Amino acid sequence: MDILDCDALELSALLEARDLSAVELMRATLERITAINDDVNAIVALRDGDRLLDEARAIDQTERRGWLHGIPLAVKDLANVEGLVTSMGSPMQARTVAPQDSVFVERMRRAGGLFIGKTNAPEFGLGSHTFNDVYGATRNPYDLTRSSGGSSGGAAAALATRMVSVSDGSDMMGSLRNPAAWNNVYGFRPSWGRVPSDPDSELFHNQLSTNGPMGRSPADIAALLEVMGGWDMRQPYGLLPQMFVDRIRTNVNGLRIGWLADWGGAYPMEDGVLETCESALGVFEQLGCKVEYLAPPFPAARLWEAWTTLRSWAIAGNLAPLHANRASRAQLKPEAIWEIEQGLELSGMAVNRASAARSDWYRAAIDQFAEVDVLMLPSAQCWPFPVDWRHPEEIAGQAMDTYHRWMEIVIPVSLLGLPCMSIPAGFGPQGLPMGMQLIGPPRGDLRVLQIAQAWHEATNWPGKHPPRPAQSLRLH
Numbered sequence: 001m002d003i004l005d006c007d008a009l010e011l012s013a014l015l016e017a018r019d020l021s022a023v024e025l026m027r028a029t030l031e032r033i034t035a036i037n038d039d040v041n042a043i044v045a046l047r048d049g050d051r052l053l054d055e056a057r058a059i060d061q062t063e064r065r066g067w068l069h070g071i072p073l074a075v076k077d078l079a080n081v082e083g084l085v086t087s088m089g090s091p092m093q094a095r096t097v098a099p100q101d102s103v104f105v106e107r108m109r110r111a112g113g114l115f116i117g118k119t120n121a122p123e124f125g126l127g128s129h130t131f132n133d134v135y136g137a138t139r140n141p142y143d144l145t146r147s148s149g150g151s152s153g154g155a156a157a158a159l160a161t162r163m164v165s166v167s168d169g170s171d172m173m174g175s176l177r178n179p180a181a182w183n184n185v186y187g188f189r190p191s192w193g194r195v196p197s198d199p200d201s202e203l204f205h206n207q208l209s210t211n212g213p214m215g216r217s218p219a220d221i222a223a224l225l226e227v228m229g230g231w232d233m234r235q236p237y238g239l240l241p242q243m244f245v246d247r248i249r250t251n252v253n254g255l256r257i258g259w260l261a262d263w264g265g266a267y268p269m270e271d272g273v274l275e276t277c278e279s280a281l282g283v284f285e286q287l288g289c290k291v292e293y294l295a296p297p298f299p300a301a302r303l304w305e306a307w308t309t310l311r312s313w314a315i316a317g318n319l320a321p322l323h324a325n326r327a328s329r330a331q332l333k334p335e336a337i338w339e340i341e342q343g344l345e346l347s348g349m350a351v352n353r354a355s356a357a358r359s360d361w362y363r364a365a366i367d368q369f370a371e372v373d374v375l376m377l378p379s380a381q382c383w384p385f386p387v388d389w390r391h392p393e394e395i396a397g398q399a400m401d402t403y404h405r406w407m408e409i410v411i412p413v414s415l416l417g418l419p420c421m422s423i424p425a426g427f428g429p430q431g432l433p434m435g436m437q438l439i440g441p442p443r444g445d446l447r448v449l450q451i452a453q454a455w456h457e458a459t460n461w462p463g464k465h466p467p468r469p470a471q472s473l474r475l476h
Contacts, residue, residue: 008166022070026056042157046117069112089123089132120154141466146384149179156183172209174410177422181379181435192417196232218452253288258372266300270382309354316343379435424461
């Protein structure tokens with residue numbers, strides 16, 4: 001068995017039993033990165049290999065600090081790892097070394113993780129396609145001519161190619177879900193507030209984006225969520241720590257799943273996406289779940305108007321100083337400038353109207369969860385597109401009027417901060433992966449994790465991995 005095919009919890013058990021050393025695992029990881037990363041470009045800011053092996057030797061001699069003890073990790077390049085560059089995909093930050101860890105990174109370090117570098121992300125995380133002027137584009141390991149999605153595209157591709165066994169990501173507009181779908185792995189957007197952000201920016205209004213875990217199994221994701229999650233007193237909102245791993249396996253027989261398909265035709269779909277997802281729904285029926293086809297519970301146009309208002313308002317709040325300076329504005333990509341300028345033009349009443357629409361959608365969603373246990377949607381509206389595109393300009397003949405309109409299907413979740421797992425749904429006619437969003441009620445993270453684990457044990461889609469190198473460490 002190739003040791004790098006093991007899930008993170010399996011690797012942790014081997015390390016704890018001393019059937020595997022951190023040095024052996026680190027050496028195999030570095031060899032895999034050497035063999036694959038030049039083509040895929042998922043891992044960036046890779047640290048010196050000899051230094052990493054020295055750290056692995058040291059951790060082999062120390063008492064276990066947590067389940068991540070000795071596990072190689074790469075952090076999405078929007079978060080801080082002390083001593084490493086946090087470029088955020090921007091030339092303006094290409095030499096900015098983080099003075100300290102982000103909150104969740106520090107928790108991963110305390111649990112024994114070994115940080116090898118970063119995973120690639122688009123500039124400031126904008127757009128569901130991982131490319132930037134600092135490191136270039138991340139390619140889809142199932143087809144190197146295609147996008148890996150984004151903004152956690154580097155993390156997803158690194159997981160698919162076994163360069164890491166578990167990873168962090170972040171999600172504002174599908175950034176944990178779209179790349180997971182396109183790389184045949186799992187990406188979990190937890191309930192908003194479960195994983196704290198860094199307490200160095202506006203703390204009260206911006207409730208759209210969250211950090212979260214990615215992995216090749218829901219159990220790994222549950223374990224990492226236990227490490228990343230939990231209230232941080234420096235922030236006014238948050239959820240207390242919760243244990244998931246010990247409860248992740250349960251009988252899902254009788255659960256009701258509401259399938260929302262293309263939201264009554266509101267979301268255009270590339271050929272084969274719905275067919276692949278709806279074929280996969282049969283597995284839930286084999287597990288004893290009842291799948292119900294639902295009508296759209298809320299007007300899609302009103303969701304989109306609320307989303308674009310609140311998103312541009314939040315982005316302008318963060319990036320407006322860069323736009324105000326002529327020199328830094330010249331280094332921003334067009335999509336960032338567009339978002340900032342949209343946000344700067346907003347009135348307070350426009351933001352209030354968007355918040356009112358969001359509130360109405362919350363009430364409608366609660367009514368839906370009174371009828372079903374979870375909701376489901378495809379994770380994307382199209383297959384991975386050519387890596388040299390900036391974004392799709394049309395889907396199924398319908399023009400996309402913004403750089404992110406093609407990901408509209410993720411915003412019902414993002415607006416409400418609901419827990420949502422992108423689960424692998426299989427492969428389309430061209431051999432490219434697709435996923436489905438498994439959406440839980442407010443604070444229903446455990447329910448989503450349990451259903452996803454039952455799905456994983458019935459399907460194990462991540463076991464169909466992309467082309468791999470000929471040489472690898474094998475466990476005897």
